[in-house]
Amino acid sequence: MTRVIEACDLSKAYGDVQAVDHVTLAVKEGALFGLLGPNGSGKTTMIRMLTGQTRPTGGEASVLGIDVVKDPVGVRKRVGIIPEQETPPSFLTAIEYLKFVAAVRKIPDIGKKADWWFDFLDFADKKDVLCKDLSRGTRQKLMFTQAFIHEPALALIDEPLINFDPIMQDLVKDYLADYVKKGRTIFISTHILEVAEEICSEFAILHKGKLLHAGPIAELKERGEHLPAFFLSLVRKDHHV
Ligand SMILES: Nc1ncnc2c1ncn2[C@@H]1O[C@H](COP(=O)(O)OP(=O)(O)OP(=O)(O)O)[C@@H](O)[C@H]1O
Ligand SMILES: [Mg+2]
Numbered sequence: 174m175t176r177v178i179e180a181c182d183l184s185k186a187y188g189d190v191q192a193v194d195h196v197t198l199a200v201k202e203g204a205l206f207g208l209l210g211p212n213g214s215g216k217t218t219m220i221r222m223l224t225g226q227t228r229p230t231g232g233e234a235s236v237l238g239i240d241v242v243k244d245p246v247g248v249r250k251r252v253g254i255i256p257e258q259e260t261p262p263s264f265l266t267a268i269e270y271l272k273f274v275a276a277v278r279k280i281p282d283i284g285k286k287a288d289w290w291f292d293f294l295d296f297a298d299k300k301d302v303l304c305k306d307l308s309r310g311t312r313q314k315l316m317f318t319q320a321f322i323h324e325p326a327l328a329l330i331d332e333p334l335i336n337f338d339p340i341m342q343d344l345v346k347d348y349l350a351d352y353v354k355k356g357r358t359i360f361i362s363t364h365i366l367e368v369a370e371e372i373c374s375e376f377a378i379l380h381k382g383k384l385l386h387a388g389p390i391a392e393l394k395e396r397g398e399h400l401p402a403f404f405l406s407l408v409r410k411d412h413h414v
Contacts, residue, residue, distance in 0.1 A: 175202040177327050177358045178223060182232035184382075185218050192218040194382035195232065200360060200375070205353045207369040208362040209400075210379035211408060216362035217257045219379065220331050223360070224254050237327055250278070253320035253328035257362075260312045263305030267296070267315050270304060274319045283322075290318040293348075294341070310336045317345065321352075328352075329360045334368060346372055370400035378404060380411050 178200035185193040193215040200206045208216050221227040223236055225245025234241045236248045261270045268287060275283035291297035294314040299307055304315065313336040320328050333349065334342045349359055350372045363369050369376055370390060377387040385407050393403055 176200065177202050177204075178206075178234070178236050178360065180219075180223070180232065180234040183219070183222060183229055183234050184231035185215075185222060185227065186230045191382045193222065193229075193379075196379070196382075196384045197232075198377060198384065198387060200358060202358055203353055203356050204358055204375050205349060205373050206358070206360045207373035207376040208360065208379065209364075209366065209369060209376055209404060210362075213381075214379040215382040216379055217331055218382075220329050220360070220362060221256070223248075224252060224256075224329055225249050226254075226256065251325065251327070253323065253325035253330075255316045255320045255328075255330040255333065257331035259316065261304040261307075261315050261319070263303065266301050266303055267291075267307065267311075268300045270315060271318060271322065274322065278323050280323045286322050287318070290322060294318065294344070310338060310341065313337060314341070321348075325357070327358045327360065331362050333361050333363065334365060342368075366401040366404055376400070378407060380408050385411055 176199045180196055180198045182195045182197055183193060184191070184195050196219065208219060210216050218227065222229050223234060223241060225241050225248040228242060237251050239247045239251065241248050265273060271287045272283055280286065291300055294317065296311050296314050299311055304312060320330065333345060337345060346368060353359055373390055375389050378385045390400065393400060
């Protein structure tokens with residue numbers, strides 16, 4: 174089985190803060206991988222390192238076979254990314270932003286593809302609205318569109334469901350679950366453990382930058398355990414160490 178993400182002893186320190194602390198992790202092709210962890214546990218830092226947005230201070234990682242330190246631009250070209258709290262440029266309209274993304278990524282037939290996404294995520298009426306005037310959820314729809322419009326082999330999303338209403342959450346959840354059925358891979362961070370349990374094939378738990386657990390969801394299910402309870406007991410236990 175091909176490994177699309179491999180991290181070995183990956184670390185990131187911000188001064189005295191060890192945001193990610195010697196994490197070794199592998200993600201297989203076709204996985205829907207959920208990275209879980211309390212606030213400040215290092216999830217965003219991990220995603221930023223894996224997408225070449227920030228340089229590790231230790232260890233190494235490759236994504237789709239590309240070294241994230243040696244060729245961060247190469248990684249960013251190949252993957253789809255929704256960074257934490259990132260919004261589209263305020264001075265462009267929704268369609269202008271997608272055309273800009275298409276030009277950078279050399280995506281053909283952008284008009285047709287964009288229309289499919291406007292329709293799918295139900296925001297065709299916002300096509301010509303400036304991004305600064307879009308609601309938060311609609312901006313997230315646009316970010317979601319830019320991450321998937323070129324159908325990347327791997328997408329990394331920091332909190333895919335944040336800002337979405339329940340109808341959108343359901344739609345996006347199904348989209349992610351279907352996406353990996355075609356052999357592509359998704360790596361998400363999330364606080365919504367019930368969703369992770371429902372759609373992820375594999376998960377990992379970070380706490381204070383350290384990896385507490387990594388493995389298939391099926392393993393928990395076989396033991397009759399539920400992810401939220403497993404997560405809480407593991408993190409609480411570690412908290413008192
Ligand atoms: N640019 C930065 N400069 C200094 N410290 C940082 C920086 N980015 C993150 N940190 C610190 O690194 C640690 C991990 O932060 P990170 O954002 O990766 O956590 P997280 O798991 O994504 O949290 P959340 O669930 O709240 O999004 C925190 O202690 C945070 O304060
Ligand atoms: Mg985060």
